[in-house]
Amino acid sequence: MSLAELRVQSNNVPLGIALMIATTVVFALQDGISRHLASEYNVMMVVMIRYWFFAAFVIAIGVRAAGGVRAAARTTQPGLQITRAVLLAAEICVAVLGFTILGLVESHAVFACYPLLIAALSGPILGERVGWRRWAAIAVGFIGILIILEPGMGVFDPWAIIPLVSAVMFAIYGLLNRYAARRDSTATSFFWTGTVGAVVMTAVGIWFWEPMARADWLWMLTLCITGVSGHWLLIRCYEAAEASAVQPFAYFQLVFASALGMAVFGETLETNVVIGAAIIVAAGLFTLWRERVQG
Template sequence: MTRNDTRLGIWLMVATTFVFAAQDGLSRHLAETYNVWMVVMIRYWFFAAFVIAIARRQAGSIRAAAATEQPFLQAFRGALLALEIMVMVLGFVFLGLVESHAVFACYPLLIGALSGPVLGERMGWRRWTATAVGFLGVLIVLRPSGGVFSPYAAIPLLAAFMFALYGLLNRYVARRDTAATSFFWTGTVGAVVSTAIGIWFWEPMSGPDWALMATLCVTGASGHWLLIKVYEVAEAGAVQPFAYLQLVFASALGLVVFGETLRPNVVIGAAIIVAAGLFTFWRERRTARRPA
């Protein structure tokens, strides 16, 4: 049952971003100690169990949750998210949380840029300008003259592209499938894909790291549960800008826990990217409120 409580929705979104940032910190630590593929695989096992439980509750049965007229598209978006998570965690290992999230923050702009060819949506000159300004921010973060700019900088940018495409496919499949159906395919297909890759890279883990892995699995499930609650109590447009707090929380973890540095160009570039993204959200809300 949905209701409109913007204040509660904002607080839930803040909690969601904090949990996801903690998940990113745990993923970085474990992926540095072991390997990305195994860490994501185990995480997906727990996530798949959580998704199946939620799908059964919302749809009534697994069969009902899985029912779709577009199975190949659903399977593709589920596989795409699993691969995107692997790419992003790889970025944490090579670039750190601060710089990876600063680049990844451009994904809403990529959604806007790709909404035309993928969904047939029309973008006005203002949103195209915001997208161009946002990518200027990405260039400032990457600083081609030196610093963070390296082949590794392409990793979070690729993850942002993959996540943007995943977000657009979410909109596309939502035209014919329920959220429970999409959620079911996301978890189950992701578990299959991550297992097909990660099972070949199995490594023995120590007892303390198994405890951290269990914590990672719990944060993943609780983060998605909180996100579901966010959109149950508030409109997406009212709370979505607060999703950028994940950049703040993840950067704080990177600085305090992992000893990363905060370069001036990263701060300036990230601020430009976030400002452009917030403008894009504002334009979408304004356009949606106009009478047809």
């Protein structure tokens, strides 16, 4: 059997799409639980406990893999791996803070611009060529962000910048993933993400420890389970189908998280948020399509 035939067989697009949609459901639930817990307890403590389970998950995967944990941790670019792991941990803290201040609807509407930011930053960071069509899509996407944030409507709320900062951080993290992938496997990057993130968040979060109610420990356990299962589904998704085929369906997280925010937390869906989010998603889908065409 040729390599090309093997690749065709492993590219099960319907399965990949189903797994991506399932992933977005799980991550939306994770964001909703994070919003609840971070409203009651310090964000650093919540993220720290979440990372403990994440680290246990990646170590368990490393133990079962060929070569064990030592093989999973082997890298020639530890500085890069540490940087991207710390950046993701910080991004999660910023994102969860945004959920508590702005809610799920508005936070996710702005955060949806991260594919556009990846496209914009891929030139200066990775040296990739960004054509005029993608630059036009990026500009349109940022018009969508302005529509959501309404900077000219009365007194601008500076807290509205939080999800945008989170999106910038996640975009840089995504680009560092691409850079790391030139020399390290996905398993290695995943291992460093979980273990370094756990160490960093423990060093910071342990100072914010506070007693947690028994019912909230159940929510915390559910949060950790959704985090692990979400990452597992995402790994299976990219194993089943090419990323370019399934990535557009990641926008369903915006839909599910917004529905959760309205149904559970009583958030409202403002007209400007709907219009802005639609523009951002359309621009992002165009950017993904251009990357697939050029790839």
